[in-house]
Amino acid sequence: MSEESVCKYQEITMIARDGATAWTCSACGETWFLPNGTTPQENNMNYCPNCGRKIGKYIPLRIDTEENVE
């Protein structure tokens, strides 16, 4: 299996939706809103519904604690 058949799903924050989180595909860029902050894994999304690539990695949103004091 080549790497091109695998994608990553990254959790992002949608400012326009009151900071609700969504998951976006690294390969096709499709964005999915999942209910109640669940992960793609919890919704049995093993493959991207849009491009069909296998989801090889899930990258949850990193909650930064505004400590970037320079």
Ligand SMILES: [Zn+2]
């Ligand atoms: Zn995709």
